[in-house]
Amino acid sequence: MPQxxxxxxxxxxxxxxxxxxxxAYIPDLRRCTGSRALLLSAASQDRPPNPPYLGQxxxxxxxxxxxxxxxxxxxxxxxPFLDQVFDLVLVRHALEPASLSLEEISRVLAPGGMLVLTxxxxxxxxxxxxxxxxxxxxxxxxxxxxxxxxxxxxxxQVERVQRVGRALPLASKGSSEASRLLGGGYVLIxxxxxxxxxxxxLRPKPVTTPVRAGLAPGARxxxxx
Numbered sequence: 001m002p003q004x005x006x007x008x009x010x011x012x013x014x015x016x017x018x019x020x021x022x023x024a025y026i027p028d029l030r031r032c033t034g035s036r037a038l039l040l041s042a043a044s045q046d047r048p049p050n051p052p053y054l055g056q057x058x059x060x061x062x063x064x065x066x067x068x069x070x071x072x073x074x075x076x077x078x079x080p081f082l083d084q085v086f087d088l089v090l091v092r093h094a095l096e097p098a099s100l101s102l103e104e105i106s107r108v109l110a111p112g113g114m115l116v117l118t119x120x121x122x123x124x125x126x127x128x129x130x131x132x133x134x135x136x137x138x139x140x141x142x143x144x145x146x147x148x149x150x151x152x153x154x155x156x157q158v159e160r161v162q163r164v165g166r167a168l169p170l171a172s173k174g175s176s177e178a179s180r181l182l183g184g185g186y187v188l189i190x191x192x193x194x195x196x197x198x199x200x201x202l203r204p205k206p207v208t209t210p211v212r213a214g215l216a217p218g219a220r221x222x223x224x225x
Contacts, residue, residue, distance in 0.1 A: 008133050009043035009093065013169040017185045018043065018092070020165040021118045024187040029053040032114050034087025036214065041092040054088055062098055071219060075100065080219030084110040091117040096130065099140045102147065106154035111194020115156060117147065124184035129169040144186045156190040
């Protein structure tokens with residue numbers, strides 16, 4: 001039976017891929033400094049990484065062309081934040097169901113801030129499976145080579161691109177050396193040009209309230225906790 005786009009990310013193959021990606025990028029998150037982070041995700045139940053490596057997180061989840069979560073907004077419009085607000089932006093498969101602007105992602109990232117981006121390689125067996133599972137949904141997936149080129153034009157320096165996960169969309173029981181070379185998913189790490197932010201805390205603290213600063217004029221926070 002066909003699945004809704006947001007449901008596909010709760011399937012066993014995708015959960016395995018998401019887990020493999022997290023293993024690859026968590027060491028990079030530990031290098032982050034600053035206080036604010038943004039999570040853009042296609043997975044309806046996605047949460048910021050635990051423990052939170054920065055103090056405050058804003059979470060936006062894609063569903064039917066709109067962002068839900070801490071803020072409600074259209075995915076076709078500019079991100080509802082002021083410039084250079086976030087020290088970290090974590091994008092988890094959000095480029096597949098929607099044609100998000102990499103320039104917008106760069107705009108809200110602070111100088112020296114880190115971008116962590118994951119997705120499915122369009123040349124792998126995962127995209128045909130994704131299209132079959134979500135009949136009628138369009139895929140906007142780009143190769144990491146294409147993304148890296150666009151990020152460089154948007155004033156970001158690509159630090160690393162790594163293939164992860166299994167070559168085919170099968171339920172994963174753990175990563176392997178072969179999957180790192182042939183995996184259908186990827187992790188891309190980039191940093192925005194400019195001086196890094198000064199750390200504001202000695203250790204991260206859990207979020208107790210939604211981030212109030214940094215919203216663009218007219219943006220509204222979701223009432224959903």
